[in-house]
Amino acid sequence: MCEKCKEKFYITTPIYYPSDKLHIGHTYCTVATDAMARYKRLTGCDVMFLTGTDEHGQKIEEKAKAAGVTPQQFVDNIVCGEKGILDLWKLMNISNDRFIRTTDDYHVESIQKIFKKMYDNGDIYKGAYKGKYCTPCESFWTESQLVDGKCPDCGREVHDAEEEAYFFRLSKYAQPVRKLLTETDFLQPKSRVNEMVNNFIDPGLEDLCVSRTSFSWGVPVDFDPGHVVYVWVDALSNYITALGFMNEKYSDYEKYWPCDVHFVGKEIVRFHSIIWPAMLMSLGEPLPKHVYGHGWLVMDGGKMSKSKGNVVDPYLLAEKFGVDALRFFLLRTFPFGSDGNFSNELLINTINIDLANDLGNLVSRTTAMVEKYFGGTLPEEKQAAELDESLISMLSTLRDRYEAEMEKFQFQNALEEVFKCIQRSNKYIDETAPWTLAKDMEANGKRLAAVMYNLLESVRICTTLLLPFIPASCEKIFAQIGACEDARTWENAAVWGKLPQTVTVHKGEAVFPRIDAAKAIEELEAIMEAQKKAVLPAVEVEPFAEESVDFDTFCKSDFRAVKVKACEAVKKSDKLLKFTLDDGTGVDRQILSGIHKFYEPEQLVGKTLVAIVNLPPRKMMGQESCGMLISAVHKEKGEEKLHLLMVDDAIPAGAKMC
Numbered sequence: 317m318c319e320k321c322k323e324k325f326y327i328t329t330p331i332y333y334p335s336d337k338l339h340i341g342h343t344y345c346t347v348a349t350d351a352m353a354r355y356k357r358l359t360g361c362d363v364m365f366l367t368g369t370d371e372h373g374q375k376i377e378e379k380a381k382a383a384g385v386t387p388q389q390f391v392d393n394i395v396c397g398e399k400g401i402l403d404l405w406k407l408m409n410i411s412n413d414r415f416i417r418t419t420d421d422y423h424v425e426s427i428q429k430i431f432k433k434m435y436d437n438g439d440i441y442k443g444a445y446k447g448k449y450c451t452p453c454e455s456f457w458t459e460s461q462l463v464d465g466k467c468p469d470c471g472r473e474v475h476d477a478e479e480e481a482y483f484f485r486l487s488k489y490a491q492p493v494r495k496l497l498t499e500t501d502f503l504q505p506k507s508r509v510n511e512m513v514n515n516f517i518d519p520g521l522e523d524l525c526v527s528r529t530s531f532s533w534g535v536p537v538d539f540d541p542g543h544v545v546y547v548w549v550d551a552l553s554n555y556i557t558a559l560g561f562m563n564e565k566y567s568d569y570e571k572y573w574p575c576d577v578h579f580v581g582k583e584i585v586r587f588h589s590i591i592w593p594a595m596l597m598s599l600g601e602p603l604p605k606h607v608y609g610h611g612w613l614v615m616d617g618g619k620m621s622k623s624k625g626n627v628v629d630p631y632l633l634a635e636k637f638g639v640d641a642l643r644f645f646l647l648r649t650f651p652f653g654s655d656g657n658f659s660n661e662l663l664i665n666t667i668n669i670d671l672a673n674d675l676g677n678l679v680s681r682t683t684a685m686v687e688k689y690f691g692g693t694l695p696e697e698k699q700a701a702e703l704d705e706s707l708i709s710m711l712s713t714l715r716d717r718y719e720a721e722m723e724k725f726q727f728q729n730a731l732e733e734v735f736k737c738i739q740r741s742n743k744y745i746d747e748t749a750p751w752t753l754a755k756d757m758e759a760n761g762k763r764l765a766a767v768m769y770n771l772l773e774s775v776r777i778c779t780t781l782l783l784p785f786i787p788a789s790c791e792k793i794f795a796q797i798g799a800c801e802d803a804r805t806w807e808n809a810a811v812w813g814k815l816p817q818t819v820t821v822h823k824g825e826a827v828f829p830r831i832d833a834a835k836a837i838e839e840l841e842a843i844m845e846a847q848k849k850a851v852l853p854a855v856e857v858e859p860f861a862e863e864s865v866d867f868d869t870f871c872k873s874d875f876r877a878v879k880v881k882a883c884e885a886v887k888k889s890d891k892l893l894k895f896t897l898d899d900g901t902g903v904d905r906q907i908l909s910g911i912h913k914f915y916e917p918e919q920l921v922g923k924t925l926v927a928i929v930n931l932p933p934r935k936m937m938g939q940e941s942c943g944m945l946i947s948a949v950h951k952e953k954g955e956e957k958l959h960l961l962m963v964d965d966a967i968p969a970g971a972k973m974c
């Protein structure tokens with residue numbers, strides 16, 4: 317087909333905030349988009365795959381200030397620096413055709429023109445904004461949208477904010493957008509439609525504040541200095557500015573717009589399915605065909621986030637298990653539309669079961685047998701048998717079943733279809749028992765050659781369909797089974813018999829070696845625990861009590877200096893130490909304290925401590941405790957720390973603390 321006649325396919329990921337290093341959750345969306353783009357290229361489409369970075373906003377401005385650099389230096393480092401976003405996409409073998417940064421000059425120029433066009437057509441007007449603002453999310457919220465008084469997206473504190481601002485007449489587009497969501501398949505999966513309509517459109521769509529004056533790191537509104545364009549107007553427009561909309565840098569807008577699908581995480585579906593179509597309606601431009609809101613990768617039930625210390629580093633996993641294994645795991649394990657709970661066990665099991673056992677074994681057994689029984693090259697003459705038919709028919713129709721799932725963005729199901737065929741092929745080895753046939757080559761040589769050929773054909777078809785997911789590994793497999801270019805095409809994935817009859821195999825290294833699960837999990841857990849600790853605050857103290865206590869009540873507590881005469885561990889207890897104390901009364905006082913984790917008894921003998929002595933006596937492990945020793949407690953890197961309050965030894969036993 318000539319280049320011009322090729323079907324166009326335009327697909328995007330969200331543009332990422334370069335505020336922190338990206339984690340495996342971010343990688344998920346980009347890998348899915350890459351698989352889709354590679355699949356469409358395989359089918360013969362002319363694909364435009366766009367990704368990029370969303371570099372403006374208050375959060376970046378604040379982070380740069382805290383780091384003592386300019387915002388531009390700050391984002392340059394996260395985008396282009398070592399192990400930055402560009403490096404990560406290179407590592408993950410992401411095949412994007414274009415990369416946009418919202419700080420690129422051509423994008424800035426387009427944004428100013430887009431803003432002006434909507435202002436000129438009356439959809440943007442000047443007003444004053446009062447509301448609740450969440451700084452990390454850069455979002456204004458109305459009182460009714462808050463959840464327990466906090467930001468509905470991230471759950472953090474919001475604050476009152478008021479500023480002169482421009483507004484976009486989002487309310488004007490409520491009905492057309494509602495129609496788009498409810499009467500077309502624009503927003504997928506379908507389950508996300510109700511959420512948008514019930515939570516955002518039907519309660520009343522308010523006009524949207526689209527400029528800010530409280531910070532300056534953004535695209536300036538060129539006709540009103542002091543205002544910068546709201547970061548979401550700036551960010552969403554990337555999908556058209558990157559094609560050359562209202563700029564001279566590119567000229568692909570006519571060719572690729574409207575977009576076939578925007579892949580986005582579920583928390584930003586609101587921006588893509590309500591604000592974005594409304595903006596395009598205002599600009600008089602065509603709407604994207606689909607927005608697909610995928611689920612989150614969660615860990616221990618919560619979204620991964622750096623502040624929770626539960627992020628998983630894609631560099632670490634790719635280094636340990638290989639890029640393809642990681643790409644495969646992400647799309648094979650979780651249905652794209654739902655949340656998926658990440659765990660190291662799941663990752664390693666998926667690699668071991670699907671890649672090492674099923675696929676890896678099929679390839680290595682097949683190539684090893686062709687080498688062993690035929691010196692690597694199959695003979696021309698073969699003998700078919702009825703047993704082959706079910707395998708051949710399952711493999712010849714695989715492409716259609718796979719295609720149906722890929723067209724719905726159901727990666728997990730598409731891979732399931734492929735792996736059913738791989739499992740079927742492994743079963744075919746057991747059914748045909750080549751090692752038995754090989755015992756009498758004269759009688760069974762032709763039959764054995766047919767069995768081997770069928771296995772190689774199965775591998776070829778499955779590998780072609782795995783190309784979008786594990787491209788580098790597929791190349792290795794093709795080389796091992798001797799598949800030439802022609803045998804690797806989409807067309808031939810639905811045609812049986814495309815490997816030459818006298819194909820030569822080249823058995824190589826195992827493409828997916830088996831992982832020692834217990835060892836790998838132990839190593840990963842140790843690394844992740846260390847990472848978790850590294851993000852915890854160095855020192856954490858208890859929040860101060862909010863309730864005040866009146867002076868008389870406070871004075872009722874009798875704090876005294878006490879001297880440690882003896883100290884020993886309580887038998888059968890890991891925690892308790894028993895203190896014999898001189899409290900100045902002439903009668904020894906016994907106090908038990910659960911601090912053995914922090915002190916050995918011999919460290920404490922002779923010390924002057926502080927105890928509260930008028931608490932009612934308590935029994936612990938059958939022994940009486942008359943009072944409580946006072947300690948300072950805090951956490952360091954999440955670990956509890958305790959220091960007994962020790963005072964000057966010159967203070968006599970029994971002295972009152974007041």
Ligand code: ME8
Nearest residue numbers: 330331332333341342370551552580581612613620
């Ligand atoms: O939202 N699992 O950028 P972002 C799955 N700049 N996906 C996840 C995830 C997880 N644990 N964590 C993040 C933005 N993501 C905006 C987009 S588009 C015009 C502007 C996904 O860097 C998230 O859902 O915070 C989103 O789709 C993408 O990563 C980028 O997130």
